[in-house]
Amino acid sequence: MxxxxxxxxxxxxxxxxxxxxxxxxxxxxxxxxxxxxxxxxxxxxxxxxxxxxxxxxxxxxxxxxxxxxxxxxxxxxTTYEDEIPVSLSRVQSRKSVSESSTKVFDFVPKLLIALFVIGALIAVWVFWQGKVGDKAPETQPSENQEQVAVDENQTAESEEPEEETKETEETGENKPSEDENAKEEKEQKPEQLLEAVNTSGYKTTYELKNADEFKLELSAKGDTWVGVYNTEDELLFEGLLKEGNKKDFDFSSEKVAYLVIGNASNTNISVNGSQLEYKVSASDVVRQDIIINYEPKATQ
The missing domain is CATH 1.10.260.40 (lambda repressor-like DNA-binding domains)
Structure with missing residues (x-):
């Protein structure tokens, strides 16, 4: 020891x-x-x-x-401190590679734009030549034909309002559109609310309201150690997540979810598809404990 x-x-x-x-x-x-x-x-x-x-x-x-x-x-x-220069060197390497290839990528859009403009001009010229060659003398319609066309248009326009008026008189009211129904339904249904109510040191407490379910997803952007506990403080999962790893949990029948996040900057937390925002900066506090109190949506 x-x-x-x-x-x-x-x-x-x-x-x-x-x-x-x-x-x-x-x-x-x-x-x-x-x-x-x-x-x-x-x-x-x-x-x-x-x-x-x-x-x-x-x-x-x-x-x-x-x-x-x-x-x-x-x-x-002191391994953590030693790893920082390694990470920075990788970032610098990627940056140098990016800068060297930037000049090439800057030239490509200009070339494509020039080719597009030339192609458009050629297409317009070909279209105009074909139109001039095929154009035939137009015959002037007679006065009777013009009068018939006008009468037919007036008849068609006068019939449409009558049909709409008849439908309105039969139903007694205007029928609401599908967009109006969807809008009314959205206004009646309150949106999910996830807000931080208390922060103390490395612990932050959130409240989840107006939600029919409580589904949680942890996804790793890099190496991160996580622990997940339920209302009874029972350990549901503990382990190291690698980049790209995900863990899903259904807390719909629970009242509390307690999360121990070993590396907050490498861990995304999603609640019912919405990403949770850390109230404490992940760069300031490496480990963070996230407590989410769930209040099920009241049935009407």
Whole structure:
């Protein structure tokens, strides 16, 4: 057991907390808490989360995380900090490649536009030549033919209002259009409401209202560790999601969904198809706990 592990364990025991108590408070699995106390970080879902878990542990037992990190910096892995330059170098590489190919891509639209204009001019010229060659002298219609055409148009126009008037008199009212019915139905049906009602540190509480169901989707934009709990605080899922991985949950029969997001910047949360917005900046707080209280829509 390391010096840091002894210090954390002593602080926990001084508070009278068991490992099970600390697990309920922090939502960090017991085996990870044991790994922190024993200095065995290989059991963690990734070295990226070691510092985040130690910070949560310190806050739970009343120790200042900044001071602990400074005094025990030789014992705590710094892999997360080392990975940042690697990520930046990848971004710079992609940027240089993009800049080198920009000149080529800038020329292509101009070439296409020029070809399009030339083709349009040729098409207009061909059409005009054909029209001039095929044009035949038009015969002037006689006065009788003009009079018949006018009479027929007047007759057709006079008949349409009579038919509409007859239909209106039979029904007694104008028939609402489908667009009007859809608009009235939309006005009567309240839209789903998902809003943040409380934020405290790394925890944010939301309320979901006017929803017939509560379907949740977690999707990863990069490596992220997540934990999902239901109303009874039962663990439904825990694990590391890779880029492109998704997890779906149906909380329609639950009142609360508790989500532990290990890396908020790499995790999208969708509720009934609408993306949840983090109230705490994901760049400021790596781990975030999201609590969603569900109030089922009242039946009319």
């Amino acid at each position: 390391t010096e840091l592990g002894n210090r954390l364990k002593e602080a926990r025991e001084a508070k009278g907390y068991s490992l099970d108590d600390l697990q309920r408070m922090t939502k960090i699995q017991k085996r990870y808490l044991i790994g922190i106390e024993e200095g065995s970080y290989d059991a963690m879902p990734g070295k990226f989360y070691v510092r985040a878990f130690i910070k949560q542990y310190c806050e739970a037992v009343g120790l200042p995380p900044e001071m602990i990190f400074e005094e025990h910096k030789e014992e705590i892995p």
